[in-house]
Amino acid sequence: MNEVTVFIMGKGYRVPAGLTIMKAMEYAGYRLTRGCGCRGGYCGACATVYRLKGDYRLYADLACQTPVQDGMYIAQLPFTPAERPPYVLDELKPEGATLLALFPELARCVACNTCTKACPQKLEVMDAVQASLRGDIRQVAELTFDCVSCGLCTMRCPAEISHHHVWQLARRLNGAYLTPRAEHVQARVAEIAAGKFNGELDRLVRMTRDELVAAYKARQIEA
Amino acid sequence: MKRLAYFPGCAMKDQARADEAGTLHALALLGYEIAEIPRWNCCGTVYSLAQDDLMRHVGPVRNLVRVQGMGERRVLTLCAMCYGTLARSARFVQDPERLQRINAFMDTEDDFRGGIEVVHLLTLLRDEVGYEKLAARVKRSLDGLRIATYYGCVLLRPREFAVDDPDRPEVMERVVEALGGTPVAFPERTECCGAYLTVGRKDIVEERVERILRSARGGGADVVVTTCPLCQFNLAERRLPQAPSVPVLYLGQVLGWALGAEEPAIADLLAGRPGASEPVCSGGAR
């Protein structure tokens, strides 16, 4: 088997090439509790920083999505202290000033772009901070939709911004206030409340298996 | 059409939208193709610009890198604050050692090569368009509207980046004249409005705003015009009850209206004088 050497928190292990950082840690004998979640790149639990031999850069990525490289120095950052100010969505207005009022530290951004470099999802994080600064909620929501709240940008930010909490609020404001509601959903909810489908459902619930099979086969399938 | 890279800055996309709308309308009529910089960030005006703090110049220089990436040699700003900040950073990295250090730090961007000129709307109108050509394009004269031209500080200070003679500026007056307005005598036109003290020391700003507005009203102004969103905010929102109720507008609103853009705030002003009751303080169009 083709092997590489990785240093998990400074301690060296030989592991098979091609493993992800997460699997390499397990192969080395770690039983993960923190720093492991969905194992598929969605939950942000396995934020990890690493350096490579001969390279000054501090890289940041998700352990479950990143293959090991020979000579990699690895440390996990399974938790990010971050302040989420208390708010209730119904009491907020979808205005530019809302984000800055709840997260005044946004104004400390110096556009150093370290957040963007740290993002494992390759989002334009700094652009989202800047959009937050000028109160463009919709743009913040769109730029950060794929954020998995791993906290890596937050840990690297010299302005000490709690990014994922800002993004969460922006997306909710966008979804609840800046996007038109689906009228057909409201209409269907009203129809159900008025009992429009009760007769048909009562009949279906009482059907025998054969009757159900027949009804199922007779369905028209929308093209 | 002459292509011109444009840095809007945050205020132009929020409280100063009317300034941007009027200005862009006017510039199109004056033959400019305005190309907004892709992915710009805050100019950096909220940062300290201390000469020994490289980090604080990263934001402004990044905007200049984007201009360079567009293949342009200069960039236009409307906001007095953005102008001052970008111009200072452009000058700051003329020093080769600083330029090298900032490029080494911004290792994900193309190296900045320097040589980007930062242009303010006023200097563009004066030096490239010219007052005569501007006057020739006027569709609706300001009809003698008495205008107090408020410079504030950052258009004129520090001296190296001043858009005009810091002691005897005249560019804004000449523009107003070209549009058919009448600049009024306004001794406090270059005094500071109090700027960011508006956050922690409202009282100081209120005192200054009252003095500035009295000076404008003393010259008989119908309206105060500025190019700075922070000045606009302070002059409009930090007024004590006894301060004169002169409306405050952006230069872009006046410019745009004269060149044919819709701008109800000015139409109202012109309709309301003379002899009509004193104009209500509008706080600027939003």
Next chain:
Amino acid sequence: MGTYPKEMQESIERVEATRPARLAAQPARLTLPEQEALLQGFHPDHRAEGKRKLRVGPSWGDPVPHELADLLEAYPLLDPGAVDVTKPDCDVDVLVVGGGGAGTVAALWAHRSGIPAERILIATKLRHGDSNSIMAQGGIQAADKPHDSPAIHYLDVLGGGHFTNDPRLVRALVEDAPEIIRWHEDLGVMYDKAPDGTMSTIHGGGTSRKRMHSAKDYTGLEILRVLRDEARSRGIPVLEFSPAVELLTDAHNQVVGAVLWNLETSEYTVVKAKATVLATGGWGRLHIQGFPTTNHYGATADGLVLAYRAGAKLRDLDAVQYHPTGAAYPDQLVGLLITEKVRGLDAQPLNRLGELFVHPLEPRDVESAAFIRECAPPEKGGRGLGVTTPTGMIGVWLDTPMVDMIHGKGTFQRALSSIYRMYVRFDIDPTKEPILVYPTLHYQNGGVVIDEHGWTGIAGLYAAGEVEGGVHGKNRLMGNSLLDYNVFGRRAGIAAAGWAKKAAPASPTLAHVERYVGELKAAGVPPTRRAPLLLPEYRGERALARMVDLL
């Protein structure tokens, strides 16, 4: 690009050669008898050696996979001598076990039903939100378009489940669905919509109407993070890294709380509760029949074990859902979910010769069986037309470039951004090259028996989400799991709040566990087996990618 090895590249050329003809044609669906034959022949559920009949407990005699039977027929993890359950550390009205989708929804609705936030506790094994709910990509079903109806949705659900579902539960599912979508809109979920607010909806496997609502291909993440944020806004307490290891019962065999285990400090926490909602999710990490899984690290069937010991009945646990499209190449991605939305957007499954061998949107079990038949060698009745990777994994193509060809350039990156990101990391561009897939263990179709209020039949115990059974019968359709956890999380939360308001004071015991241990001994269960599992074991060689034992 062109990062596929040479042999795979040759097969891709055949895929490209057949593409123009496939773009022009409409694939045909299977008849019910054809579906049945495929399932009998090739679905892993039909391998008798994969299961055994339970020898203890309320569902005695029911067949379940060995991996689950080993946990149900196992001794407690909890050391009774180390904990005094008569002295609770914490006393609440509603305890929610599990902080994924179902648990969060249950807590929110218990709160809305009048239980103060500080009288609710969410206890969860990992972090709040760590769950399969967050990983769901494709969408959520709701019959809210004018040409659709809850009755049509009802029929689709029942047909998908081969008519084995509990009709009362299906009715609740389809009737509540539009209300759930409306609630999500109130909370600020960013669903994919047309500019006028109309929901963008597409087909899922086995649906007769386009009723799949989505939020790009992060639908589960988007819904769950909004719910979690709302729970934070309401101040609902959450205890993380504290899985339940046993329920508590009183002298009347009512459930009155749970014992939690702090994974980090190795201490017990005894929580007394008037009502308990079990929302512990599913079983993917048991790797039934050796399959890789799409599931979250914590999906170890803990809730089934706890509820079973307390006397809850289980159902349909002989039916395992294998998602047809798990990634099969490269090795690092093996088992990860490729959302059904990819096929909903018209990508077709193809064999080594570039031939379409099954309609892209059959119900999941049928689609999976078809993939397995295509790959299985002829001596085992298969067609032997799978694509083999350099490490010996096998799969069929999913012709992803068709998405942009049919729906316009940029669709894939916009609508399937997580899948796109996942492959581009490994230099495969799914808008230009097909991707290789094979069925992967995805969902626990069955679970704890409940009524339409999420009640398990045991006083004080409710269940919601993947841990419960009956809603989907023996096969769940895409988009009904997110719906399930919302509908039954809400119903269980409301019912638990109602019960908590009237429940009499109780004295917690572990009497049910003692009784169960007696049964285990009587049945001769080896004393080495312990449960719940809490976390899968991946140390050492087990960390290497799992190879599927093909038919």
